[in-house]
Amino acid sequence: MSVRLKLTLSYAGFLMLAGALLLAAVWVSLLRFMPDVGASPDGPLKRSDFLHIFAPTAGTGLVFLLVFGLVGGWILAGRMLAPLTRITDATRMATNGSLAHRIRLPGRDDEFRELADAFDAMLARLEAHIAEQRRFAANASHELRTPLATSKALLDVARSDPNRDTGELIDRLHAVNARAIDLTEALLLLSRAERRSVTREHVDLSLMAEEATETLLPLAERHGVTIETGGDIAPTIGSQALLLQLTTNLVHNAIIHNLPEQGMVWVNTSVRPGTVVLTVENTGEKLTPQLASTLTEPFQRGTERVHTDHAGVGLGLAIVETITHTHDGTLTLAPRSAGGIRITVELPAAAPHAGG
Numbered sequence: 001m002s003v004r005l006k007l008t009l010s011y012a013g014f015l016m017l018a019g020a021l022l023l024a025a026v027w028v029s030l031l032r033f034m035p036d037v038g039a040s041p042d043g044p045l046k047r048s049d050f051l052h053i054f055a056p057t058a059g060t061g062l063v064f065l066l067v068f069g070l071v072g073g074w075i076l077a078g079r080m081l082a083p084l085t086r087i088t089d090a091t092r093m094a095t096n097g098s099l100a101h102r103i104r105l106p107g108r109d110d111e112f113r114e115l116a117d118a119f120d121a122m123l124a125r126l127e128a129h130i131a132e133q134r135r136f137a138a139n140a141s142h143e144l145r146t147p148l149a150t151s152k153a154l155l156d157v158a159r160s161d162p163n164r165d166t167g168e169l170i171d172r173l174h175a176v177n178a179r180a181i182d183l184t185e186a187l188l189l190l191s192r193a194e195r196r197s198v199t200r201e202h203v204d205l206s207l208m209a210e211e212a213t214e215t216l217l218p219l220a221e222r223h224g225v226t227i228e229t230g231g232d233i234a235p236t237i238g239s240q241a242l243l244l245q246l247t248t249n250l251v252h253n254a255i256i257h258n259l260p261e262q263g264m265v266w267v268n269t270s271v272r273p274g275t276v277v278l279t280v281e282n283t284g285e286k287l288t289p290q291l292a293s294t295l296t297e298p299f300q301r302g303t304e305r306v307h308t309d310h311a312g313v314g315l316g317l318a319i320v321e322t323i324t325h326t327h328d329g330t331l332t333l334a335p336r337s338a339g340g341i342r343i344t345v346e347l348p349a350a351a352p353h354a355g356g
Contacts, residue, residue: 239327
């Protein structure tokens with residue numbers, strides 16, 4: 001039985017029950033004041049006479065209520081379930097791959113309207129996510145194809161020219177292979193962060209900042225970049241490995257995308273009500289807000305930024321954004337007026353660890 005038929009029968013059954021109770025109440029009330037015997041033919045009606053008159057009328061009334069309840073219930077149930085039919089049709093269309101369709105249910109705010117709006121919002125998020133995944137897959141395929149095609153070309157040249165210097169060939173193949181490995185590892189890390197398969201523990205962001213700075217200090221020295229760190233103890237709950245990767249990526253990007261000489265990087269941690277904040281900013285070329293907002297997209301590299309041989313694989317900030325969202329935080333990118341960029345990561349704060 002369909003829901004509409006069930007509702008129709010429910011309406012009709014309730015109406016029949018109400019009618020039967022009403023007739024029973026009328027019957028009992030009248031019988032109290034009606035004599036059973038002793039009435040003359042021209043006097044008041046006896047109970048037996050009243051039963052013969054009342055019963056057919058009551059039966060006719062109940063039949064009318066039944067028909068009225070079935071017809072009215074069918075119409076009312078159809079009107080009540082019409083929004084659900086639209087939602088069902090939209091679900092079928094989404095199942096067939098049409099994610100662009102929206103219900104946009106009109107009318108007052110009720111449970112059906114709330115359900116339809118939530119379904120539309122889900123479709124919008126799903127459509128955006130699938131589009132992002134398709135772009136990511138296309139970009140990843142392109143990025144992986146480049147080092148493989150380069151390796152093939154180098155090997156073809158070596159095979160056609162046996163007298164070529166093998167040392168130079170090996171160096172170039174090593175560099176291309178290292179880039180392919182870096183890209184693969186970055187993709188695996190991004191996939192792990194997106195799955196949210198992390199072990200959470202107490203983490204101090206200030207310690208992550210210090211460790212990342214110490215690790216990347218030789219790179220900063222080679223690029224002539226000075227790093228200044230400071231701030232407060234910033235306790236949060238999350239994956240120590242992922243948060244260290246987040247901090248390392250931010251500092252690494254700040255170093256390699258900097259001025260050609262005498263560049264600066266500032267790494268700071270602070271505490272706000274309910275949150276802890278990691279801020280990394282650097283000097284560099286001036287960026288527009290529009291360009292800054294696209295830098296977290298996978299394989300997106302700002303054309304106005306200074307490129308070096310350490311330009312990475314284009315996933316640094318994409319990984320940062322994914323790790324931030326995995327830890328229920330927010331990531332903000334803002335160009336500095338003097339050049340460069342300020343990147344802020346805000347995460348939920350944790351109470352100081354009882355063990356120390």
